[in-house]
Amino acid sequence: MLYLIGLGLGDATDITVKGLEAVRSCSRVYLEAYTSILTVGKEALEEYYGKELVLADRDLVEQGADEILKDADVTDVAFLVVGDPFGATTHSDLVLRAVNAGIPYKVIHNASIMNAVGCCGLQLYNFGETVSVVFWTETWKPESFYDKISKNRAAGLHTLCLLDIKVKEQSIENMMRGRKIYEPPRFMTVSQAADQLMQIIHRRREEGEELGMTEDTVCVGVARLGSDHQKICTGSLRQLVSCDLGGPLHSLVVTGQLHPLEVDMLRVNAEPDALEHLQMIDSSTYTS
């Protein structure tokens, strides 16, 4: 059996009881380690589970799937994923390989940022399409996430922005020379994401475009959600540019239309004056 097990978002004890029992019964346990990170490290997990973990980086998952699935028809193998196995990313390819090889698989779900973000006070069913915000380079500054946010906002919907993670990336030079030397991991902060959004807004305003959001749009920055050290900060986009929410992982939410109960919940973690630019659409709807 191939078990795909979600680890949730916090520390080692955020695994489900069912997941922990499965981990302890498996003969091999892989830890997927390139689409997200847990706030505790591999060693802490190994100690808590009482099991050795094999780090599964992108190369192993994409090219070494046969190794992961080896003998999984006669023994139990676990593949651990931070959050939920089908959360922010999918491991469809591994599942399809298992299915094609006649290996049964079982998913043990857990919280992911996709649902845990509801704790900021915004109702999950009022979210539109999720977007990814990637690190800009000197020559590559995609803006498609801004357009998706604008589309969601036009429909009154909130947008969860997943922020870029660079783990085990090679510099272009090292890649060209075939040197397996990797850059230190990088994680986009709420502040960096807000700054990229501000740049897009400035550029488009100069071009005379009608704006889908502005510097005053109310946003929510979240960091290390689900852990004991989580931080939630609600402010205007302008305010979030200068917020410091500490270590990874960060996500950003851009609000759409707000119900008064959502406004009350946002107030719990709001910067001073953060909600003062809200406009009333009708007695049960606000926007910024």
Added chain:
Amino acid sequence: MLYLIGLGLGDATDITVKGLEAVRSCSRVYLEAYTSILTVGKEALEEYYGKELVLADRDLVEQGADEILKDADVTDVAFLVVGDPFGATTHSDLVLRAVNAGIPYKVIHNASIMNAVGCCGLQLYNFGETVSVVFWTETWKPESFYDKISKNRAAGLHTLCLLDIKVKEQSIENMMRGRKIYEPPRFMTVSQAADQLMQIIHRRREEGEELGMTEDTVCVGVARLGSDHQKICTGSLRQLVSCDLGGPLHSLVVTGQLHPLEVDMLRVNAEPDALEHLQMIDSSTYTS
């Protein structure tokens, strides 16, 4: 401390280790029991947790919040929610009352249908706004969910349809006479939801409206997701009208545009001919 603890979607062992430790340390434990149901009952949870649970129905949560929060500043109280505390519904009101009373609160997240639905093979970040499908009556047949689905599909996005639950509902007669007699619980099936959608499609076609989805649109029915008895069935809307996925809870997904990897994943649980009406938009995009 007020703990809001997600129970996940399956049986008693789907609680997280952190959640279980918190439950066992609390002096009072409430089980929210009107927005969802676990596939095991209250007694199974009590036995597994070694704790007595107080069923919190809608009346208690909405009118008896003071009772729930009593002494929570000096003792620990747990409020258990199937799925995630901020999943398909929110308990913002309880949280706000705690905040206003100066009672600290902590959320222990878990899987909800909002993220676990990813196991059907559709990518979570390609979902648009979530909709609720309510039971129609003789005189009340709202169609707003159809319009939201159409809007999502026009944007290429999938739609998660949460299906109606009626727990502890009074008949109109009993309500008018002030008799606290409740109807047996009812849970909308995938088949019932598909049937209501078909009726809307027929009616709108007769009116000459351009349709946002048809009988051939590929949908996914899911039942008891996350439990050992989960069922996933992919078929055209027409096929799902006659599917029988067994006991509650059910949800329905209406697909938007599909990536080839999503199509491959859907095939794992597909009815014969379910995917034969797919049209290729380009080499990496299909729709139905």
